[in-house]
Amino acid sequence: MGVKTTVEIADPLFEEARKEAQRAGSTLRDLIETGLRKVLDERRRARSQPFRLRDGSVSGEGPEPGVRVDDGRALAAYARMGMPGHPETIEAVHAMLDEDEP
Numbered sequence: 001m002g003v004k005t006t007v008e009i010a011d012p013l014f015e016e017a018r019k020e021a022q023r024a025g026s027t028l029r030d031l032i033e034t035g036l037r038k039v040l041d042e043r044r045r046a047r048s049q050p051f052r053l054r055d056g057s058v059s060g061e062g063p064e065p066g067v068r069v070d071d072g073r074a075l076a077a078y079a080r081m082g083m084p085g086h087p088e089t090i091e092a093v094h095a096m097l098d099e100d101e102p
Contacts, residue, residue, distance in 0.1 A: 066090060073097060 009017070021031040067090060068074035077093040080086040087093045 064090060066094070068094070068097075071097070073100075 017031055018028055021028045024031070063069055067078065074093060074097055077087065077097065078090070081090070081093060082088055087096055
């Protein structure tokens with residue numbers, strides 16, 4: 001035996017659920033219980049699995065020769081390469097950075 005309760009369901013959703021239960025030769029109660037079990041199981045599984053960051057690595061042999069990966073200013077300049085008012089090439093970025101050094 002279960003708990004008897006009252007739940008308010010939007011009319012269009014209720015009608016669709018009632019028709020689906022009828023098509024399946026089931027009861028509305030069975031359909032609702034099945035749906036609740038499915039949602040609760042999905043949420044339980046989602047909580048029990050640790051978050052895993054997807055692998056975002058790309059193929060290749062690493063940065064182009066001459067790229068300064070240990071220089072934050074260079075990395076920022078590489079990100080803006082080709083934008084209006086910024087150098088077009090790695091060599092031009094290096095020249096700009098070398099001019100700025102004391």
